Structures are given as C-alpha cells and as structure tokens.
Amino acid sequence: MTRIGFIGLGIMGGPMAANLVAAGYEVTGYNRSQPKIDKLIAEGGKGARTVAEAVRDADVVVTVLPDSPDVEQVVLGSDGVLANIASGALLVDFSTIRPDTTRAVDEAAAEKGVRTLDAPVSGGEQGAIDAALSIMVGGTAEAFEAGRPVLDSVGKTIVHVGPAGAGQTVKAANQLVVAGNIGLVAEAMSFLEAQGVDTEAGLRVLGGGLAGSKVLDAKGPKMADREFKPGFRLELHHKDMGIVQAAAREVGVATPLGAVATQLVAAAVAQGDGSLDHSGLFRQIARLSGRE
Amino acid sequence: MTRIGFIGLGIMGGPMAANLVAAGYEVTGYNRSQPKIDKLIAEGGKGARTVAEAVRDADVVVTVLPDSPDVEQVVLGSDGVLANIASGALLVDFSTIRPDTTRAVDEAAAEKGVRTLDAPVSGGEQGAIDAALSIMVGGTAEAFEAGRPVLDSVGKTIVHVGPAGAGQTVKAANQLVVAGNIGLVAEAMSFLEAQGVDTEAGLRVLGGGLAGSKVLDAKGPKMADREFKPGFRLELHHKDMGIVQAAAREVGVATPLGAVATQLVAAAVAQGDGSLDHSGLFRQIARLSGRE
Numbered sequence: 042m043t044r045i046g047f048i049g050l051g052i053m054g055g056p057m058a059a060n061l062v063a064a065g066y067e068v069t070g071y072n073r074s075q076p077k078i079d080k081l082i083a084e085g086g087k088g089a090r091t092v093a094e095a096v097r098d099a100d101v102v103v104t105v106l107p108d109s110p111d112v113e114q115v116v117l118g119s120d121g122v123l124a125n126i127a128s129g130a131l132l133v134d135f136s137t138i139r140p141d142t143t144r145a146v147d148e149a150a151a152e153k154g155v156r157t158l159d160a161p162v163s164g165g166e167q168g169a170i171d172a173a174l175s176i177m178v179g180g181t182a183e184a185f186e187a188g189r190p191v192l193d194s195v196g197k198t199i200v201h202v203g204p205a206g207a208g209q210t211v212k213a214a215n216q217l218v219v220a221g222n223i224g225l226v227a228e229a230m231s232f233l234e235a236q237g238v239d240t241e242a243g244l245r246v247l248g249g250g251l252a253g254s255k256v257l258d259a260k261g262p263k264m265a266d267r268e269f270k271p272g273f274r275l276e277l278h279h280k281d282m283g284i285v286q287a288a289a290r291e292v293g294v295a296t297p298l299g300a301v302a303t304q305l306v307a308a309a310v311a312q313g314d315g316s317l318d319h320s321g322l323f324r325q326i327a328r329l330s331g332r333e
Numbered sequence: 334m335t336r337i338g339f340i341g342l343g344i345m346g347g348p349m350a351a352n353l354v355a356a357g358y359e360v361t362g363y364n365r366s367q368p369k370i371d372k373l374i375a376e377g378g379k380g381a382r383t384v385a386e387a388v389r390d391a392d393v394v395v396t397v398l399p400d401s402p403d404v405e406q407v408v409l410g411s412d413g414v415l416a417n418i419a420s421g422a423l424l425v426d427f428s429t430i431r432p433d434t435t436r437a438v439d440e441a442a443a444e445k446g447v448r449t450l451d452a453p454v455s456g457g458e459q460g461a462i463d464a465a466l467s468i469m470v471g472g473t474a475e476a477f478e479a480g481r482p483v484l485d486s487v488g489k490t491i492v493h494v495g496p497a498g499a500g501q502t503v504k505a506a507n508q509l510v511v512a513g514n515i516g517l518v519a520e521a522m523s524f525l526e527a528q529g530v531d532t533e534a535g536l537r538v539l540g541g542g543l544a545g546s547k548v549l550d551a552k553g554p555k556m557a558d559r560e561f562k563p564g565f566r567l568e569l570h571h572k573d574m575g576i577v578q579a580a581a582r583e584v585g586v587a588t589p590l591g592a593v594a595t596q597l598v599a600a601a602v603a604q605g606d607g608s609l610d611h612s613g614l615f616r617q618i619a620r621l622s623g624r625e
Contacts, residue, residue, distance in 0.1 A: 235584035254546030
C-alpha cells in the first residue's frame with residue numbers, strides 16, 4: 042500500500058486527503074490546527090504531531106499550502122519535508138505558488154533523490170470534495186507517471202504541461218485570464234445597467250457569440266444579483282495576481298491588461314472586499330463609476 | 334409580398350440581401366459601387382440607381398453600413414432614406430454604430446411615422462452567408478414583432494434587448510469583452526511561450542477551467558500558429574472600441590480594462606496590423622515584450 046504524508050488539511054487539502062483515504066491510500070496528515078487532523082482521523086486517516094512524523098515513512102508527500110513562503114518553510118525549512126523525506130519518494134505540491142519557488146524546491150529535492158510535481162488545481166472547494174479538480178502538472182514525464190494514480194484520486198482534467206514549474210506557470214496564466222475576464226464582464230455589466238439595458242437578455246445574447254465564456258456564464262448572473270458569497274475569495278486572487286506579475290517580469294513579458302486587473306483586484310481588497318467571491322470585483326468597477 | 338429596400342451590399346450586406354431574396358422577399362438594392370448591385374440582380378433581386386429609388390416603394394428598409402457618419406448621411410441626409418420612405422414602413426439598421434446616433438435616427442424616423450430597429454450582428458461574413466448571425470435588437474416590442482420575419486431570414490440567435498439603441502449598446506458591450514479577452518489570451522500565450530511551456534497543453538487545461546472562453550478556443554490556436562487571416566479585421570474592432578468608449582462616457586461608466594484594450598487595438602492598427610484578424614492583437618502584445 043502506498044503511504045502518503047499529507048501537509049495542509051485546509052479548505053482544499055481536507056477533502057483531497059479524505060478522497061485519498063477513500064481511494065485506499067494510507068494517509069498520515071499534519072496541519073497547524075489539531076481539529077483538521079482529528080477530522081482526517083475520523084475519516085480513516087492517521088494523524089501526525091509534526092511535519093517530520095507525517096513525512097518520515099511516506100512514499101508520496103503531498104503539500105496543499107496557501108502561499109510561497111509557506112511552501113518554502115514547510116518543505117525547505119529545518120526539520121521540514123526535505124530534512125525527513127526518504128530518498129526515492131515523490132513530492133506533489135498542489136499549492137498555487139511562484140514558479141521560481143517551485144523550481145527552487147525541485148532543485149533542493151533532486152539533491153535528496155526526491156522527485157517533484159507541481160500540481161496547482163482549479164475547481165474550488167466543490168471540485169476538491171467531488172475529486173473533480175483540473176490539475177496543471179509540471180515535472181518530468183517519469184514523475185508524472187509515478188504521481189498519476191494520486192492525481193487521478195483527487196482530479197478529473199489532469200494535463201502534464203511541462204517541466205518543474207510549468208504547472209505553476211499555467212496556473213498563473215489561468216489566474217491572469219480569469220481576473221481580467223471577470224473585470225471585463227463587470228465593466229460590460231456596469232455599462233449595460235447604466236444604459237438601462239435588460240442585462241438578462243444582454244448576457245444571453247453575449248453568451249451566444251464570441252464574447253461567451255465560463256466567467257460570463259458563471260459570474261455574470263452573480264453580478265446582476267449582487268450575490269458575492271465565495272467561492273474563490275478576492276484576497277486569494279490578489280495573492281495570485283502578485284505571482285502572475287512576478288513571473289511575467291521574470292521572463293520580460295509585458296501584461297498591460299493583467300497589470301490593470303491586478304490593480305483593480307488590489308483596490309477591491311484594500312477597500313474591504315477581500316472575503317467576497319472574486320466576482321465581487323464587480324463592486325470595484327461599479328464604485329469607480331459611482332454606481333455602488 | 335413584402336418589398337425590401339436594401340442599402341449597403343458589402344461583405345455583410347451582400348449575402349444578407351441574397352438570403353432575403355432566397356426567403357421570397359422582393360429586394361431592391363442600392364450600393365455606391367455598381368458591381369455589387371449587378372450581383373444582387375443576378376441573384377434575383379432588383380437594382381436601384383439612388384437611395385430614393387430603393388426606398389420609395391419599400392415596406393421594410395434595411396441598412397448595412399460601415400460607421401455612424403454613413404448611417405447619418407444615408408438615413409438623415411437630403412434625399413436619403415427618411416426623405417423618401419413611406420409612412421408606416423419599418424427601418425432595420427444592421428450597422429454597428431453609436432447608440433446615440435441610433436436614437437437620433439429613431440427620433441427622426443418617428444416624426445415620419447416610421448418604426449425602427451437597431452439590429453447589429455455578430456458572426457462575420459460566414460454567419461451572413463449561412464443566415465446564422467447573432468442579432469442584438471433594440472426597438473419597441475411592436476417593431477420587433479413586425480421585423481421578426483426579416484431578422485429570421487438572416488440570423489439564428491435573435492434577442493430583443495430593449496428600446497431603440499439597446500441593440501447597439503449590447504453590441505458595444507460585446508466588442509468590449511471580445512477585445513479585452515483577445516488581449517488577455519494574447520498576454521497569457523506570450524507569457525507561456527516566454528516561460529517555455531507547451532502552449533497546446535496549456536490551452537487545453539485553461540479551456541477546461543474558469544479561463545475557458547470562445548476567444549480562447551477560437552483565437553488561442555491562431556496565436557500559437559501566428560495565423561491572422563481575417564475574419565474580423567482589427568481596423569473594424571478599432572472603430573468599435575471608439576463606439577464603446579464614447580457610449581461608456583455618455584453614461585459616466587469607467588472601463589479601465591476596456592480603455593487599455595482600446596489603446597492596444599489602436600497601437601496595433603497604427604503599427605500596420607489593421608487588416609489582420611483581431612486575433613492579430615497578439616502581435617502587439619508580443620511586440621511590447623520584444624517578442625515579435
């Protein structure tokens with residue numbers, strides 16, 4: 042039986058660990074707060090008191106953490122993952138972090154004889170619960186094949202997009218397009234409302250043409266109804282836009298629309314909307330026009 | 334038999350007039366250049382030597398013209414449509430023009446006892462040939478019902494979105510979202526290429542998540558292949574972004590992403606790419622990063 046050490050049992054990690062238990066893996070979980078560990082034990086997993094204990098006997102170590110510094114600390118820190126993991130093990134990081142951090146982790150892991158996959162996910166809490174996540178995977182072809190059964194137990198659309206860091210890079214591109222498109226739909230909705238147009242009919246005919254998108258279908262009606270319960274929180278998208286901007290600068294790529302989207306998301310968070318769904322960016326667009 | 338006076342037999346108007354002939358209407362066409370009129374006659378229509386002659390005996394007058402000044406001149410000008418149209422007739426304008434111009438036309442028409450529909454289309458030359466256009470219709474409910482058989486003969490997705498000008502307003506929102514989304518996909522593609530990521534795999538996994546859109550599906554592969562044959566020309570989208578910006582200013586709505594998209598399209602046209610498909614906006618994004 043494959044033994045999995047699982048670090049990070051939060052909104053996403055918790056249900057993912059439960060799905061791995063359900064798939065027959067021996068999962069030993071660690072989290073900073075004990076109740077999340079107790080929940081995993083109740084679901085059939087095991088609990089660890091430290092990262093070291095979770096990692097020591099694992100064939101596969103999984104991390105699901107909020108941000109780049111968390112991954113650096115948990116994986117690279119003293120008595121962290123790499124200080125305790127067995128040579129030959131596989132490290133799968135589902136966190137959304139900076140591609141350069143991912144590559145630094147991969148290099149440090151290689152020195153220990155540990156293979157890595159960066160595997161950021163899309164699909165939100167419901168996708169994690171349903172094991173229906175989209176997963177953008179970076180790493181060697183051999184590591185991808187080795188990790189495939191684990192990925193299949195938590196996701197549905199699983200694409201190997203390139204070497205270490207490539208998963209994070211594609212996730213960054215995803216967040217760029219999503220934030221920008223939410224902003225564009227918000228601008229279009231504000232414009233249609235100000236013009237007195239029936240937005241339900243407007244969304245219907247826009248969705249039937251080249252303006253059609255998943256953002257328009259999923260977020261347009263939320264904007265019309267001013268219903269911004271998360272979903273994916275603006276403050277997390279704010280974090281991700283920082284990753285996008287840093288990663289684009291790293292390779293000298295200008296993203297004029299991404300830069301404006303980044304500022305709009307930052308302004309929304311600064312004005313207190315960080316805990317709303319990212320479709321709540323509509324409020325920032327509306328505020329700019331004195332309409333909220 | 335309903336008699337239609339048809340003004341503007343260009344790339345879009347030509348096949349639309351042919352479809353109306355095929356649907357059994359008596360179509361009398363006028364165009365500034367004679368060969369387009371000859372083509373309509375060969376297809377079973379009639380030719381007119383002036384706007385007045387095309388309009389005089391018509392139950393429905395159709396205009397398909399490039400820009401707002403063209404509509405003002407042809408409809409409002411001396412010896413134009415309104416100077417010659419019969420009271421009780423219906424004027425259907427398929428042109429993409431400023432909503433305020435449309436409302437001015439509607440008011441002038443009302444004084445003559447003429448009902449109007451603004452009915453800008455989406456779907457391009459192929460959609461016009463196939464009678465499969467999406468049509469965003471503004472006007473009274475009574476005018477919409479009266480015009481419905483004509484609209485059905487040239488389009489597929491036909492939505493009445495509000496009073497006079499509302500069709501133009503929704504088309505402006507459409508062009509805002511499309512231009513911005515093309516720019517976002519171009520930024521994401523430039524970023525992925527610069528990062529050395531497999532863009533085919535990247536587009537596949539992006540398309541499966543919240544970043545998915547018709548622009549991503551239809552234009553992403555064109556950008557990857559640098560294949561920018563029109564389609565819908567950048568110089569026409571440039572014209573439309575002027576309409577978007579003017580219409581948004583009119584109602585005091587700020588469109589920060591739309592403003593940047595407008596500038597990017599303007600720069601692309603200024604640098605000689607106006608005759609490319611609008612997916613050719615990719616070249617402008619790539620140029621900004623020294624990548625084209």
